[in-house]
Amino acid sequence: MKVAADADRLRREGVDVVDFGAGEPDFPTPDNIKQAAIRAIEGNFTKYTPAGGTQELKQAICERHAADYGTSYSPSECIISVGGKHIIFNYMQVLIDSGDEVVIPVPYWVTYKDVVNYAGGKCVFVETDEAKGFALTADMIESHLNERTRMVIINSPSNPSGAVVERSEFEKIFQLTSKRGIWLMTDECYCRFLYDSSPFSIASLPDAKETVLVAGSLSKTYSMTGWRIGFGLAPAPVINAINKLQSHSTSNPTSIAQKAGVEAVRGPQGSVDVMLAEYKKRRDFVINRLRQIPGVTTAEPRGAFYAYPNISEALERKGIASPMEFAERLLAEAHVAVVPGEAFGTDKHIRISYATSMQELERGLDRIHKFITG
Numbered sequence: 001m002k003v004a005a006d007a008d009r010l011r012r013e014g015v016d017v018v019d020f021g022a023g024e025p026d027f028p029t030p031d032n033i034k035q036a037a038i039r040a041i042e043g044n045f046t047k048y049t050p051a052g053g054t055q056e057l058k059q060a061i062c063e064r065h066a067a068d069y070g071t072s073y074s075p076s077e078c079i080i081s082v083g084g085k086h087i088i089f090n091y092m093q094v095l096i097d098s099g100d101e102v103v104i105p106v107p108y109w110v111t112y113k114d115v116v117n118y119a120g121g122k123c124v125f126v127e128t129d130e131a132k133g134f135a136l137t138a139d140m141i142e143s144h145l146n147e148r149t150r151m152v153i154i155n156s157p158s159n160p161s162g163a164v165v166e167r168s169e170f171e172k173i174f175q176l177t178s179k180r181g182i183w184l185m186t187d188e189c190y191c192r193f194l195y196d197s198s199p200f201s202i203a204s205l206p207d208a209k210e211t212v213l214v215a216g217s218l219s220k221t222y223s224m225t226g227w228r229i230g231f232g233l234a235p236a237p238v239i240n241a242i243n244k245l246q247s248h249s250t251s252n253p254t255s256i257a258q259k260a261g262v263e264a265v266r267g268p269q270g271s272v273d274v275m276l277a278e279y280k281k282r283r284d285f286v287i288n289r290l291r292q293i294p295g296v297t298t299a300e301p302r303g304a305f306y307a308y309p310n311i312s313e314a315l316e317r318k319g320i321a322s323p324m325e326f327a328e329r330l331l332a333e334a335h336v337a338v339v340p341g342e343a344f345g346t347d348k349h350i351r352i353s354y355a356t357s358m359q360e361l362e363r364g365l366d367r368i369h370k371f372i373t374g
């Protein structure tokens with residue numbers, strides 16, 4: 001947020017900033033989705049809906065999830081929220097109490113830590129193996145489980161690293177958590193953006209529905225970040241508790257956006273493949289360019305649209321104390337916005353979002369190369 005604010009200020013001053021900070025697709029929302037929203041407005045679908053979303057959208061989400069991943073949720077196990085962030089916040093509010101431990105692999109999406117803390121929980125961080133692309137294994141998780149562990153959070157593919165948890169490891173993690181009655185929250189925000197593996201949801205395993213909590217979002221999959229539609233798939237009592245919370249806090253997600261959401265999940269899915277193919281091209285370009293910069297190493301992202309290069313050698317060479325200082329100086333001196341690794345729990349990295357055009361990627365990477373070697 002700080003980098004975004006600084007970049008904004010520079011832009012207002014007329015500086016030509018290349019922005020690798022934004023975590024959102026640069027594609028417009030597909031036209032069929034926009035048209036559905038226009039029809040909703042013209043048809044006066046502009047009033048309250050049930051607090052947990054319309055039956056129509058819940059049904060459509062359950063069907064989409066079943067078609068993509070082979071799950072079997074019904075609308076009573078589904079809730080529509082104001083974006084994926086909202087459902088994650090709500091899971092913590094209804095399930096995490098003071099002193100409960102929540103296991104979070106590092107690097108992590110910044111919000112997990114804050115929503116766990118806000119609920120009174122304690123974050124327990126698990127290091128992953130950077131040399132193997134930030135690989136997470138069940139063994140790494142197991143050594144952090146104890147009688148206070150209430151939840152494990154998995155985000156695959158990961159923001160910020162693009163790491164994907166191997167299916168066999170994910171299944172082992174599920175075995176560990178389910179037999180102890182620990183919630184396994186799977187953040188599937190980027191689940192449709194995988195470069196070398198097929199879409200998979202841990203919720204498709206037999207018995208998974210008892211302890212798995214799916215946090216889903218239409219934001220990235222359909223380039224709908226501003227529409228604010230996310231969803232949860234979970235046991236009905238959890239859904240009911242969240243429904244109460246939503247009914248006294250946000251009420252329903254916007255009625256018009258819900259109609260757009262129905263079209264997104266029921267309509268043609270071709271736009272997702274188009275975006276994925278473009279991200280893959282950009283991923284290859286970015287990784288290749290980063291690897292040419294002396295003092296920078298980078299794991300290959302296997303999904304999502306972020307690279308997470310290790311800049312520790314470059315920091316040393318330039319006498320820069322931290323990724324935060326690096327990001328500040330890169331923005332001030334080379335006019336490129338990136339997010340420092342401290343936001344994601346590491347002190348040797350920056351995050352580069354490649355959800356931007358090839359032309360911008362070229363310009364920005366030229367500037368980063370010059371900044372580091374200059």
Ligand SMILES: Cc1ncc(COP(=O)(O)O)c(C=O)c1O
Pocket residue numbers: 023082083084085086109155158159187189216217218219220225229230
């Ligand atoms: C890992 C992860 N989960 C969830 C979200 C939530 O997205 P939204 O609230 O826009 O649906 C994001 C957004 O950046 C994300 O990166």
